[in-house]
Amino acid sequence: MKPHETPTGELHRRRTEWLRGGGDASDVVLSSRVRLARNLAGLPFVNKATRADLAVVLERCRDAVLDVGLGERTLWVDLRESSAIDRALLLERRLISHTLASNPKRHGTTNVGDPRGVAASIPDERLAVMVNEEDHLRLQAIRCGLALGEAHAAVDALDDQLEARMDFAFSPRFGYLTACPTNVGTGARFSVMLHLPALSITGDIERVKRAAGDMSLAVRGFAGEGTESVGDFFQLSNQTTLGRSEDAIRDAFERRVVPQVIEYERQARRRLIETRRVELEDRVYRALALLREARLMTTEEAMRHLSVVRLGVTLGVLTSPSLEEVHALLLLVQPAHLQRLIGRAMTKEQRRVERAILTRSRFGGEARDGSAERAQG
Amino acid sequence: MKPHETPTGELHRRRTEWLRGGGDASDVVLSSRVRLARNLAGLPFVNKATRADLAVVLERCRDAVLDVGLGERTLWVDLRESSAIDRALLLERRLISHTLASNPKRHGTTNVGDPRGVAASIPDERLAVMVNEEDHLRLQAIRCGLALGEAHAAVDALDDQLEARMDFAFSPRFGYLTACPTNVGTGARFSVMLHLPALSITGDIERVKRAAGDMSLAVRGFAGEGTESVGDFFQLSNQTTLGRSEDAIRDAFERRVVPQVIEYERQARRRLIETRRVELEDRVYRALALLREARLMTTEEAMRHLSVVRLGVTLGVLTSPSLEEVHALLLLVQPAHLQRLIGRAMTKEQRRVERAILTRSRFGGEARDGSAERAQG
Numbered sequence: 001m002k003p004h005e006t007p008t009g010e011l012h013r014r015r016t017e018w019l020r021g022g023g024d025a026s027d028v029v030l031s032s033r034v035r036l037a038r039n040l041a042g043l044p045f046v047n048k049a050t051r052a053d054l055a056v057v058l059e060r061c062r063d064a065v066l067d068v069g070l071g072e073r074t075l076w077v078d079l080r081e082s083s084a085i086d087r088a089l090l091l092e093r094r095l096i097s098h099t100l101a102s103n104p105k106r107h108g109t110t111n112v113g114d115p116r117g118v119a120a121s122i123p124d125e126r127l128a129v130m131v132n133e134e135d136h137l138r139l140q141a142i143r144c145g146l147a148l149g150e151a152h153a154a155v156d157a158l159d160d161q162l163e164a165r166m167d168f169a170f171s172p173r174f175g176y177l178t179a180c181p182t183n184v185g186t187g188a189r190f191s192v193m194l195h196l197p198a199l200s201i202t203g204d205i206e207r208v209k210r211a212a213g214d215m216s217l218a219v220r221g222f223a224g225e226g227t228e229s230v231g232d233f234f235q236l237s238n239q240t241t242l243g244r245s246e247d248a249i250r251d252a253f254e255r256r257v258v259p260q261v262i263e264y265e266r267q268a269r270r271r272l273i274e275t276r277r278v279e280l281e282d283r284v285y286r287a288l289a290l291l292r293e294a295r296l297m298t299t300e301e302a303m304r305h306l307s308v309v310r311l312g313v314t315l316g317v318l319t320s321p322s323l324e325e326v327h328a329l330l331l332l333v334q335p336a337h338l339q340r341l342i343g344r345a346m347t348k349e350q351r352r353v354e355r356a357i358l359t360r361s362r363f364g365g366e367a368r369d370g371s372a373e374r375a376q377g
Numbered sequence: 378m379k380p381h382e383t384p385t386g387e388l389h390r391r392r393t394e395w396l397r398g399g400g401d402a403s404d405v406v407l408s409s410r411v412r413l414a415r416n417l418a419g420l421p422f423v424n425k426a427t428r429a430d431l432a433v434v435l436e437r438c439r440d441a442v443l444d445v446g447l448g449e450r451t452l453w454v455d456l457r458e459s460s461a462i463d464r465a466l467l468l469e470r471r472l473i474s475h476t477l478a479s480n481p482k483r484h485g486t487t488n489v490g491d492p493r494g495v496a497a498s499i500p501d502e503r504l505a506v507m508v509n510e511e512d513h514l515r516l517q518a519i520r521c522g523l524a525l526g527e528a529h530a531a532v533d534a535l536d537d538q539l540e541a542r543m544d545f546a547f548s549p550r551f552g553y554l555t556a557c558p559t560n561v562g563t564g565a566r567f568s569v570m571l572h573l574p575a576l577s578i579t580g581d582i583e584r585v586k587r588a589a590g591d592m593s594l595a596v597r598g599f600a601g602e603g604t605e606s607v608g609d610f611f612q613l614s615n616q617t618t619l620g621r622s623e624d625a626i627r628d629a630f631e632r633r634v635v636p637q638v639i640e641y642e643r644q645a646r647r648r649l650i651e652t653r654r655v656e657l658e659d660r661v662y663r664a665l666a667l668l669r670e671a672r673l674m675t676t677e678e679a680m681r682h683l684s685v686v687r688l689g690v691t692l693g694v695l696t697s698p699s700l701e702e703v704h705a706l707l708l709l710v711q712p713a714h715l716q717r718l719i720g721r722a723m724t725k726e727q728r729r730v731e732r733a734i735l736t737r738s739r740f741g742g743e744a745r746d747g748s749a750e751r752a753q754g
Contacts, residue, residue: 290667353655
């Protein structure tokens, strides 16, 4: 299969699976992701590899991935040749990690980055493969809503197809060998992207975070590892993999932990709507008003308001915009997406202007709840 | 002349001169006020007076004021008999001071307040007389815009009419005698209510305040003595009166000091519109959006947003609402006015709800700047 010609050209206009909406428990769970870490046998781990080693890994993995094919089409981006905005765009779509996006040049003073790459299924972006991140291969499958089983099956199938073409480093005693010990064994990590605005408003979010920490779960922000949560979006993932089967790990995570957090959030939402309805409406209408009327808007502020609007939509306080429109903006307000959408590189200040124009144009003219006291504009 | 029957009954629905809008320099100056302090000869000052003394003063002054008549009709409120909400309403309209509004009962344990009262011209409230505040009589004349001369002439005429009916305490050496030495002499205080939002945004307001202090001018908040400025409304007044003619004092204040502050504010507004237009528009549209969409609103927040909207209107950033509508709301969002408007006593929490409904209903359905990207609601 031939890779797509202009890799990230129109990517910004497409929906991405993890923000598609829908699926089980989609009021709280944006998406589910299963990630596997694999390394090629006979080649050093990335942090020990020479540039030549990395180039060999990159070539082998690319060939295998393109041979297998990830979807209708397979996007392949060689990160040595990619621009900063390309990498930022891929990061905002969660197709690559911060590590790959920053693309450090450990080897020499060349302007070309280390041999790294990423593949993704087009148009859905449900499958992706990072090459030469912390491990030689990071395979991920994403599904909207709570669907770790389906994502797991998808990434397992990809794993089998790739293993038929490459030798993975494997120890009969430890399982799959990985660069970081926390991934050794199954090499699997399960995560869900949660929207927890009500727990945040009631202040119970800190309790949930502590409980997650006690269960060795990682709580991260919207943009993954090392990021603060913005707009009350939290990524919850399992931390340890050694010594238990992937299915057992997933089962505990999906059937006990995540449903418990979902239930906490739903209870908090019910309490808000039953006992603090006006305060809730106040927050929701203020957020929407600022998205509709501000002339300058940072990414962080936009995310914060979009989060509150999303809460309003899921609780029926707002009948418009749709969740789909909110999700589309969660992606488009990000710096790289915004610049691609507008079609030019912009300073931070210019982005604040264009971001406000974007949210205004998307939400400005929509009919909303038809409240009686609001006359026609 | 007979006093009006239900003193403050419909007062909350009327405009008040100091927020009428118009007049000279009305982009910056809301209103001008001249106040005279007078005391009856042969009776102790208020702070030395017995309850019986105060009752005598109250009766004599009321009779004289009603005999003179302040306008088409004369409102007379005996503060012994007034409710807390009546007093708050009069305070919000700047017809009485905090001292009269709090109505302390220095004399005994009776539930009835000290003998105090207030008179005002109806319907314009351009003239008012407080009885048994710090002095036996505080006469005030108010004009919208910068018009201290006109206000001075009006309060002087009232002073003459009252002096024809009563003996004022007067010393050939010191002039009119007053309870507080800062008022001895002419007994006159001149003040203007200024709207200085641009100086506040640029941060230059602190410099203006310091300069005013150096010139022995008092800078006070929206609600007069002892109050913080809210929404960038500042009351600027002369402090010292001894040893100079009223006309000389007023002249220096009106022709040099106030025009200088007006010019600073206008320069700051021009700078904002020329060099920080988008930031200015952002502030203005956010303020209007929150007034249109919030479901809970404190007095302080409403004032803050109304101040920014007023700036937007004066600079032509907004073509609607009108200044008149903004001024009307500056008064109606105050707690006592809001309760009178709604027709019942309310808790602070209930007022926050009703205040948001009020600002929403007043601003919600208005056409504004017709910006192209904003479709019909």
